[in-house]
Amino acid sequence: MKLAANSTDLGTHTLNEILSQPRCWSECLPKLASSAEFKAAEQMARPGAEWIFIGCGTSYYLAISAASAFNHSGLRARAIPASEVLLFPDLVLSKGPDYIPVMISRSGRTSEVVRAARFLEKERNVRSIAITCGNRQPLELECSLTLKLLDADEKSMVMTRSFTSMLLGLQYLAATIANDEQLLRDLMSLPEQTAPLLEDIPQPLRLFVEARSFEDCVFLAQGPLFGIASECMLKVTESSSTYTQIFHSLEYRHGPKAIVGPETLITFLISESSYDAEVELLEEMKKLGAATMVIANRLDARAENASDFAIELGLRVSEYARPAAYTIWGQLFGLFNGIKKGLNPDAPRNLSRVVVLDGK
Numbered sequence: 222m223k224l225a226a227n228s229t230d231l232g233t234h235t236l237n238e239i240l241s242q243p244r245c246w247s248e249c250l251p252k253l254a255s256s257a258e259f260k261a262a263e264q265m266a267r268p269g270a271e272w273i274f275i276g277c278g279t280s281y282y283l284a285i286s287a288a289s290a291f292n293h294s295g296l297r298a299r300a301i302p303a304s305e306v307l308l309f310p311d312l313v314l315s316k317g318p319d320y321i322p323v324m325i326s327r328s329g330r331t332s333e334v335v336r337a338a339r340f341l342e343k344e345r346n347v348r349s350i351a352i353t354c355g356n357r358q359p360l361e362l363e364c365s366l367t368l369k370l371l372d373a374d375e376k377s378m379v380m381t382r383s384f385t386s387m388l389l390g391l392q393y394l395a396a397t398i399a400n401d402e403q404l405l406r407d408l409m410s411l412p413e414q415t416a417p418l419l420e421d422i423p424q425p426l427r428l429f430v431e432a433r434s435f436e437d438c439v440f441l442a443q444g445p446l447f448g449i450a451s452e453c454m455l456k457v458t459e460s461s462s463t464y465t466q467i468f469h470s471l472e473y474r475h476g477p478k479a480i481v482g483p484e485t486l487i488t489f490l491i492s493e494s495s496y497d498a499e500v501e502l503l504e505e506m507k508k509l510g511a512a513t514m515v516i517a518n519r520l521d522a523r524a525e526n527a528s529d530f531a532i533e534l535g536l537r538v539s540e541y542a543r544p545a546a547y548t549i550w551g552q553l554f555g556l557f558n559g560i561k562k563g564l565n566p567d568a569p570r571n572l573s574r575v576v577v578l579d580g581k
Contacts, residue, residue: 286448329358453551460555
């Protein structure tokens with residue numbers, strides 16, 4: 222079912238940028254992978270070194286997803302908000318072990334990330350890598366090496382294709398360092414496999430959003446999809462000013478399920494490895510009266526019967542190559558929900574495109 226034309230101008234840039242993601246990935250990833258900077262980043266890998274991904278907001282959730290990808294590839298990694306590096310460096314950065322910081326900022330101007338890079342390079346004498354969609358910005362000047370995905374930059378305020386494109390770039394770096402040929406092939410084939418989904422799913426999703434009203438939302442996920450669910454949470458919050466929470470799926474039983482009811486939409490991003498456990502939770506929440514949406518690569522009758530809306534991706538790639546494709550549906554849900562409420566997702570209230578603090 223084709224996506225119907227917008228009846229308003231609200232969210233036009235954001236919608237176009239969300240729908241452009243497979244094309245953007247197919248352009249950005251080969252260009253990045255063949256660059257001299259990418260090869261230099263690969264050479265910065267050292268046995269036993271810990272990769273530390275640092276960002277703010279969406280870029281922090283990207284850091285969580287990137288750390289998951291690196292750990293899966295056998296490369297020790299974790300994610301840290303840039304503010305923690307600045308305020309509590311001795312808690313989050315051990316002076317002993319070797320580490321490789323990766324600084325994430327769409328604009329290359331985010332003050333906390335720029336300051337954290339400066340601190341690491343100047344105070345800790347640690348070489349850092351930047352990844353950004355901006356060119357010749359302050360972050361590039363502070364870091365030893367910069368990976369650029371200029372084609373992934375956006376006009377809208379919220380990050381959509383920049384998030385997924387930078388994630389794919391970092392996943393490709395992990396797979397390259399680990400010499401994981403299958404994962405490299407899977408990542409390169411993801412754009413072609415994802416594109417048809419954007420022909421069929423957005424319009425039914427829009428109709429679902431327009432037909433229902435939810436006071437608040439919850440996203441649940443485990444493992445490689447937790448960072449993705451976190452980003453979906455933020456997109457719904459930003460784009461539709463809807464109170465939204467994020468939990469590891471099975472943690473939801475331990476207190477948060479007290480809010481379950483038809484006025485709360487619970488979205489499950491279900492992983493292949495944890496499918497049975499998460500579907501069991503889905504059925505449990507449905508029995509408690511929850512409104513539910515499910516995103517999974519494959520769905521069985523149990524999951525379909527327990528969902529008010531279900532998205533089956535059907536991707537022919539490995540589990541750890543799929544996270545970017547899961548992100549799209551949270552982005553679209555936030556967009557459609559915001560438009561329904563008469564908001565403009567291109568310019569959410571109280572937000573600016575770049576957070577630049579006094580003194581930079």
